[in-house]
Amino acid sequence: MAASGKLSTCRLPPLPTIREIIKLLRLQAAKQLSQNFLLDLRLTGGWLSSAPRMSPQCPWGRGPGGLARPRGRVSRHWRATGFWSGPSTSLYQNSGPTAQETREIVRKAGNLTNAYVYEVGPGPGGITRSILNADVAELLVVEKDTRFIPGLQMLSDAAPGKLRIVHGDVLTFKVEKAFSESLKRPWEDDPPNVHIIGNLPFSVSTPLIIKWLENISCRDGPFVYGRTQMTLTFQKEVAERLAANTGSKQRSRLSVMAQYLCNVRHIFTIPGQAFVPKPEVDVGVVHFTPLIQPKIEQPFKLVEKVVQNVFQFRRKYCHRGLRMLFPEAQRLESTGRLLELADIDPTLRPRQLSISHFKSLCDVYRKMCDEDPQLFAYNFREELKRRKSKNEEKEEDDAENYRL
DSSP states (O other), rough: OOSSSGGGGSSSOOOOOOOHHHHTTOOOSSGOSSOOOOOOOHTTTGGGGGGSSSSBOOEEEGGGGEEEEEOGGGGHHHHTTTTTOOOOOOOOGSSOOOOOTHHHHHHHTTTOTTTTEEOOOOTOOOOHHHHTTTTTTTTEEEEEOGGGGHHHHHHHHTTTTTTEEEEETTTTTOGTTTTTGOOOOOOOOSSSSSEEEEOOOOOOOOHHHHHHHHHHTTTOOGGSSSEEEEEEEEEEHHHHHHHTTTTTTTHHHHHHHHHHHHEEEEEEEEGGGESSOOSSEEEEEEEEEEESSSSSOSOOOHHHHHHHHEEEEEEEEHHOOOOSSSSSHHHHHHHHHOOOOHHHTTTGGGGGGOOHHHHHHHHHHHHHHHHHHSSTTOEEEEEHHHHHHHHHHHHHHHHHHOOO
């Protein structure tokens, strides 16, 4: 049972400085980090409730905007991780947004009071602190890097009964078994009191969101509790694609896959300098709320196949990608039939196709697959490989005959 009471009365350990991060991870340069961590509490929502003013009992100073800046003895919190660093420049010097925007990440996740939160990739605990300050019932964090576990454990010690730490991989962790069965709600009801919040590593953000979208379609994984809401960070370009409207230059496969299952909002953008190490791009915060009824009522894998084929030739007319759904022998005829039955203009570009267009395409393609059970398993790349292999064999035979 999670402990009750306001966390704001607790003093959480300070965030590590850049030098402390580098020594903790034994790096030669900050860019060796595999993930970009958000350590500016002005952006994560961590306000002064956990950082009192300078006093004889509190070795804290004030940074820009009135934020607490660790000085002097604060490094003692990080001695426990097995290293020591001398004076260094604080991360709180990063430029941040206006006062109204400072708590956006956690605030935009919704009302977290007494909520159960699953945080992905906490790292040194920048967003973790802000979530704890929102007075959650329980926070579950999954961290793959063992070097961050001691620092997270100190947060757990400072907030007894609130923070549960799992050393594992978010791609394989079974979150459906993490929280009580009593939190489950019918899909048609309001979203459950369970939230997913995360600063996703760029390298896994796309496969992870596709995995979760498939979970939404099947109503399993994190969505066994109901229409669990997600507030996640992505590369700005990816965030724009997820929320892109029909006709937008950013419209992509991700746009359709996310929007046919969720209400997707690109909330705001965080400047790259707020992260350590500083990425070459800015970062977008995106909020997902699963829809009660998906806009395309077909199996996820079927929708994914149609959408992928359309967007693989994103600058061509849509019929170019749709042709690849069919074997070469019947390609022209079947593509024409698909477009005719779905009532789609073959000269539309992929980004001009709306969700309703994709619904029509998926519905007709499903009927064609029912008529020909082998059609869905068809992969044009496999056909190309077989053709290439035959051509190579023929060339070898011709060369052998020429030598004879």
